[in-house]
Amino acid sequence: MTPESLRIKIPLDPEGFIALQCPRCKDSFQIRMSDLEQLEDPQIYCAQCGICNSKALFLLRQNVRKVAMQHAENLLADMVSNFTKKLQQSSRDSNGWRITGSKLPVKPVSKVRPTLGLTATELLCCETTIKLSFGNAVSIFYCPFCGQTQD
């Protein structure tokens, strides 16, 4: 069976920032999409806990995960429906028995929404800007690109 791939659009905020979520501490922050594209290192540091992890894991925020799961469920429903349809067709000519089935419903998939309301802060080490939540009175945070402590 060939693997199916799903494409999920993650919108940027009006200033071109993409939201990331630390797979460990679950805190969210935003970086410029252009910075993410230019980053050669496959890993980035969490701005809040400073632990690094793969870029892809940071992109899988809870709401992105949710949308991906909805897509996957619909894909599975589609595959099961197609399989049932083929069985129905193949059993049409059989004597004495028949397979019937109804198509599984496809659920509506929600859209990933951009994260808003974080505060922009400059990083002198990498000469760029990120957005953070200062709701928890963060006094120390980390550069997602080089990991330097910012205070």
Place this chain on the structure above:
Amino acid sequence: MTVNNRKLKGISLQFRNIASRALQSNNEDARVNIRRLLKFVSETPLLRQEIDKAPAPSNLDEIWGEEAQRDRITYPDEPDEELGLLHAILIQLSKPDTREFWAICYGYGGVRHMHDCIPIVLEDTVGKYSDHLRQVIEMALLHSEDPAYDHRDVSVTITGGTNQVNLSQDNSSMNAQQSLSSGAPEILKAVQEITSSMMNIEVSGIKNETLEELRKTLDTIEEEVRRVQPRSSVIRSAKEKLELLTASVSAVKSMAPLLQGLIAHMGGYLPLST
């Protein structure tokens, strides 16, 4: 213990890199990565001190022994006891064992899949341990001093205005040197030239009120420029008045270039944005 800000930032980065690697370990490299983490902690006095203060658990076998139930770890109430327990568990986990690493983690927290149980064990041990020690470094950073910042002597050159610059960072002091492209000496000199011209040249073509107005404006300019902090609003309005008066005195040809020269100097003296 006093460690300077920059050194602490270096320790923080190194520590987080080693902890990150340990957290992402798999069956093959988990033990070596945990050993690296423990070695870094024992070789860093700030962290070592914290571990020494944390009491070692008396019932480690019950919590993490071979016979122990692989439920999730029950952490003690006190943070330093928790740190002591985590340190002891990590030492156990890092020891060479005939069993594979996954076999030790197998069943932890009710997880039956080999690939799933390792990250959960690492998060509950290495993750919590590194969170404790990261906070120790952060607290030290918040209370640290940076001699590199404190002894900074920055020279700033500002051109083209009377802008007042207030710069400060942490406890650093900044010496700002202001060099003006068209400064007060030129303005004062131009004012004096105009004043003496008014006495020497034939000014019969100019109304007395205009001359009086011009004198007053020149006095205002001189007085303002001699102030410690000249006000740009006063200089700007005096400049505008001079521009109006230039038209009125245009009949006296030798006066106009002098006034235009003064206006140009004042323009350079005003902030660039205005």
